[in-house]
Amino acid sequence: MNHPLQRALVPTLSILLAILLNAAIISATGTDPLMVAERIVRSTLGSPYGTGQVLFKATTLLFSALAVAIPFHLRLFNIGAEGQLQVGAIAAAISAASLPPSLTPWAAIPLAVLAAMTAGAGWASIAAILKIRFRVNEVISTIMLNFIAQGVSGYLLFNHFALPSTAHSAPIAENARIASFSELYGWFPSSPANPSLYAAIALSLGFWALLYRTRHGFEMRASGLQPLAAKRAGINPARHTLLAMAMGGASAGLGAANLVLGYKGYYEAGMTAGAGFSGIATALLAAAHPLWIMGSALFMGLLDYGGLAVNSLVPKEIFQVMTAVTILLVISATALNRRNS
Amino acid sequence: MAAAVKIQNITRKFGTLTAVRNVSLTIEKGTVHAIVGENGAGKSTLTNIISGMLPPTGGELIIRGKPVRFTSPKDAAEEGIGMVHQHFMLAGELRVAENIMLGYEECRLFSPLNRKAVNNRIRECAEKYSLALNPDARVSNLSVGEAQRVEIMKLLLRNASIMILDEPTAVLTPMESTKLFTTLRTLAENGHTVLFISHKLDEVLSFADTISVMRKGEIVCTMPAAGATKEQLAGRMVERGVLLSVDNPPATPGAERLRVSNLCLADTRGAQKLRNLSLSIKAGEIYGIAGVEGNGQSELLQALSGMLQGQKGIKGSIQLEGRSLLELSPRQITDCGVGAVPQNRHTEAVITSFSVTDNLIFGRHREPSLHRGAGFSHKALQQLESRLIPDYGVLCQNPAKQQLGALSGGNQQKVVVAREMTRPDLKLLILAQPTRGVDIGAIETIHRKIIEARSRGVAILLISAELEELITLSTRIGCIYNGAISHEFTAKECELKRLEGVAFQKEIGLYIT
Numbered sequence: 001m002n003h004p005l006q007r008a009l010v011p012t013l014s015i016l017l018a019i020l021l022n023a024a025i026i027s028a029t030g031t032d033p034l035m036v037a038e039r040i041v042r043s044t045l046g047s048p049y050g051t052g053q054v055l056f057k058a059t060t061l062l063f064s065a066l067a068v069a070i071p072f073h074l075r076l077f078n079i080g081a082e083g084q085l086q087v088g089a090i091a092a093a094i095s096a097a098s099l100p101p102s103l104t105p106w107a108a109i110p111l112a113v114l115a116a117m118t119a120g121a122g123w124a125s126i127a128a129i130l131k132i133r134f135r136v137n138e139v140i141s142t143i144m145l146n147f148i149a150q151g152v153s154g155y156l157l158f159n160h161f162a163l164p165s166t167a168h169s170a171p172i173a174e175n176a177r178i179a180s181f182s183e184l185y186g187w188f189p190s191s192p193a194n195p196s197l198y199a200a201i202a203l204s205l206g207f208w209a210l211l212y213r214t215r216h217g218f219e220m221r222a223s224g225l226q227p228l229a230a231k232r233a234g235i236n237p238a239r240h241t242l243l244a245m246a247m248g249g250a251s252a253g254l255g256a257a258n259l260v261l262g263y264k265g266y267y268e269a270g271m272t273a274g275a276g277f278s279g280i281a282t283a284l285l286a287a288a289h290p291l292w293i294m295g296s297a298l299f300m301g302l303l304d305y306g307g308l309a310v311n312s313l314v315p316k317e318i319f320q321v322m323t324a325v326t327i328l329l330v331i332s333a334t335a336l337n338r339r340n341s
Numbered sequence: 342m343a344a345a346v347k348i349q350n351i352t353r354k355f356g357t358l359t360a361v362r363n364v365s366l367t368i369e370k371g372t373v374h375a376i377v378g379e380n381g382a383g384k385s386t387l388t389n390i391i392s393g394m395l396p397p398t399g400g401e402l403i404i405r406g407k408p409v410r411f412t413s414p415k416d417a418a419e420e421g422i423g424m425v426h427q428h429f430m431l432a433g434e435l436r437v438a439e440n441i442m443l444g445y446e447e448c449r450l451f452s453p454l455n456r457k458a459v460n461n462r463i464r465e466c467a468e469k470y471s472l473a474l475n476p477d478a479r480v481s482n483l484s485v486g487e488a489q490r491v492e493i494m495k496l497l498l499r500n501a502s503i504m505i506l507d508e509p510t511a512v513l514t515p516m517e518s519t520k521l522f523t524t525l526r527t528l529a530e531n532g533h534t535v536l537f538i539s540h541k542l543d544e545v546l547s548f549a550d551t552i553s554v555m556r557k558g559e560i561v562c563t564m565p566a567a568g569a570t571k572e573q574l575a576g577r578m579v580e581r582g583v584l585l586s587v588d589n590p591p592a593t594p595g596a597e598r599l600r601v602s603n604l605c606l607a608d609t610r611g612a613q614k615l616r617n618l619s620l621s622i623k624a625g626e627i628y629g630i631a632g633v634e635g636n637g638q639s640e641l642l643q644a645l646s647g648m649l650q651g652q653k654g655i656k657g658s659i660q661l662e663g664r665s666l667l668e669l670s671p672r673q674i675t676d677c678g679v680g681a682v683p684q685n686r687h688t689e690a691v692i693t694s695f696s697v698t699d700n701l702i703f704g705r706h707r708e709p710s711l712h713r714g715a716g717f718s719h720k721a722l723q724q725l726e727s728r729l730i731p732d733y734g735v736l737c738q739n740p741a742k743q744q745l746g747a748l749s750g751g752n753q754q755k756v757v758v759a760r761e762m763t764r765p766d767l768k769l770l771i772l773a774q775p776t777r778g779v780d781i782g783a784i785e786t787i788h789r790k791i792i793e794a795r796s797r798g799v800a801i802l803l804i805s806a807e808l809e810e811l812i813t814l815s816t817r818i819g820c821i822y823n824g825a826i827s828h829e830f831t832a833k834e835c836e837l838k839r840l841e842g843v844a845f846q847k848e849i850g851l852y853i854t
């Protein structure tokens with residue numbers, strides 16, 4: 001099991017198996033799987049608009065997957081990307097709506113993005129502090145913080161920021177909008193894909209470099225693999241816990257900025273649409289590896305938008321089942337590969 | 342009658358490396374068979390093949406006349422083969438009896454264990470094979486020796502008739518080792534077959550029936566233990582000559598470096614682990630601590646390394662050149678010039694899935710000379726590895742790529758020792774079982790390095806279960822018993838008594854029990 005080709009064999013087989021299984025599920029619902037497949041491909045990668053939609057979805061997913069993946073290397077399981085996205089989104093919307101219109105976009109966008117990152121990082125740090133101070137398990141605290149974020153953002157929206165008789169906040173200032181690729185260069189016409197994608201890719205690469213090319217990453221990996229040995233080696237576990245959670249939360253904040261500044265232009269109830277939870281699956285699918293995670297986000301973005309496109313053929317619920325089955329198969333395959341190596 | 346184990350032309354490769362080369366060996370039923378050899382000779386690999394942990398690349402394995410092909414330890418267990426690993430696989434929170442029956446409950450799921458019947462069987466077995474054990478004790482409270490007995494008992498109740506032990510005595514005190522061998526002898530007399538690996542030639546000579554010597558993946562000879570000598574074995578194991586005991590020129594101690602005064606420590610349950618422990622170490626001397634494990638050594642080590650920082654229940658003081666260490670973090674303590682080889686390599690000293698080079702800098706990664714930008718300087722790392730790896734005789738193909746976990750046990754230990762002993766500006770060196778699992782040739786090297794460091798003026802605290810090692814190296818020896826130093830041998834006494842050998846060991850023995 002040492003040859004790279006052999007290593008690739010198991011995941012490839014598992015993807016084939018997933019395709020067959022999904023085809024069987026579609027057949028069982030009385031639809032022709034080939035037609036569905038064709039429709040998915042045509043509506044996503046088959047058109048510039050579809051490709052743009054996939055890239056836009058992948059951007060948010062990549063940010064929220066990184067929010068899970070960064071702490072994962074310290075053996076921290078951040079279930080809270082959803083809540084971090086929500087507080088990030090509300091911070092982006094409120095700050096961007098209250099910026100003076102005279103500001104240039106070069107100042108306005110970074111300020112709004114910074115607000116989103118700070119909110120996400122702050123929210124995630126609460127879980128880190130609870131863990132360091134009171135040894136509260138981060139899975140439990142981040143789940144609770146998700147509920148709290150949901151409640152707080154709902155309260156803020158409906159009691160303070162919603163425009164009368166709407167479910168969204170005031171539109172953000174024009175100077176804080178991130179122009180789409182379509183507006184900028186005419187790429188992927190009328191789709192919301194925007195330069196946030198560059199930031200997401202840069203963040204993945206940066207995270208890779210941090211993890212494998214810096215002393216900070218050396219300490220992070222050591223702490224995650226052997227906490228006791230790391231502590232003896234003078235590595236401060238509390239400092240790393242706090243930093244990793246904050247970095248993860250900041251990444252979720254960037255995902256929120258993509259949604260608010262790059263697409264909607266305001267904060268709306270339910271706008272994160274569970275992207276924080278899909279981020280967990282996206283991260284796990286790539287075994288939290290900072291480079292594979294880009295492929296995994298693209299794949300999940302494709303399924304996400306492809307599912308919408310075939311809604312008339314395959315019910316949304318069935319498509320969810322298919323996605324989950326695929327993820328389970330791929331994760332089992334990687335686990336199998338690791339055991340055999 | 343067919344032999345218990347017959348190996349024919351077994352080979353095992355790891356990539357391009359041949360760890361076991363075309364080995365053939367016969368182990369007779371009812372004998373105690375020992376395997377000795379240098380670190381990395383292939384001993385663990387060979388026993389792992391017999392116990393089904395590793396499949397061989399080629400060759401045949403014949404158990405009691407029957408050719409077998411194991412794909413897992415479970416297959417081997419079905420043929421009555423059991424292995425006691427160096428790292429025990431016990432559930433700490435469960436009781437002894439529960440651990441022994443784990444996975445072998447003989448009753449339906451969810452119905453309670455028949456505790457009485459189980460306890461009776463354990464007592465019966467304990468009596469027959471002199472395996473003193475309390476079935477109701479919690480495993481987390483056991484000593485290493487007791488935990489090992491639990492492992493052996495587990496195998497016995499699963500009807501293992503062929504027992505394999507990989508360096509079983511590396512972690513035992515001499516007394517516990519003797520107990521273990523009494524058990525193994527009784528087992529052999531009752532028709533069991535025992536195969537064990539050891540680096541301690543004395544015990545191999547006195548307890549084994551047959552001895553095989555491995556070198557570079559091959560068995561170079563197999564001989565009856567009766568009539569063999571230590572020098573003869575050492576000669577077959579290593580090509581160059583080995584000094585079995587290094588020279589220890591008189592020390593010239595300088596000013597006081599470390600002072601531990603009236604250190605008291607209670608654990609979380611309130612049990613007193615250290616009781617007014619006091620000692621002092623000067624620059625340029627080796628202070629040896631003799632004692633049976635569990636008398637406060639690990640607590641003293643933890644306090645010295647900053648692992649107890651901020652913990653309640655500590656009284657007294659630890660001072661390094663007048664600076665108090667108790668309030669400092671592990672990092673601040675290393676920054677004061679303290680290096681340490683911890684007791685438990687795997688959990689405290691290394692990251693097994695990191696490369697050998699990464700492990701050579703692990704804990705030293707804050708040294709500015711290794712840095713370049715936010716990362717590490719390749720050149721500095723290369724210099725470090727090309728200095729330390731040959732110097733300490735670490736057997737390893739590609740240190741920058743190879744995982745530490747793929748090194749043999751003794752070679753992993755050498756990596757830790759090399760890293761800690763070569764810290765720049767070393768003031769105090771704490772060595773806990775520094776030669777655990779290391780072969781006789783490498784022990785000589787490490788002992789020489791320890792004396793060298795002492796002569797350079799480093800203060801050294803040495804904790805070892807090997808009285809011989811303590812006597813050879815120590816300038817002074819403190820006997821630890823029940824959380825305090827119960828007796829101290831002065832430098833003069835140590836120098837004189839060193840020549841007495843076994844008599845001195847016996848005298849020390851009086852103070853530690």
Ligand SMILES: Nc1ncnc2c1ncn2[C@@H]1O[C@H](COP(=O)(O)OP(=O)(O)OP(=O)(O)O)[C@@H](O)[C@H]1O
Pocket residue numbers: 355358360378379380381382383384385386387736746747748749750751752778780
């Ligand atoms: N999983 C592995 N991958 C690659 N090489 C390995 C692996 N396990 C062992 N080796 C190599 O095989 C050789 C034999 O190792 P083995 O562990 O059998 O030695 P040993 O005789 O038990 O030594 P020691 O006395 O140090 O325990 C060594 O060179 C080691 O580096």
Ligand SMILES: [Mg+2]
Pocket residue numbers: 384385386507749750751
């Ligand atoms: Mg070994």
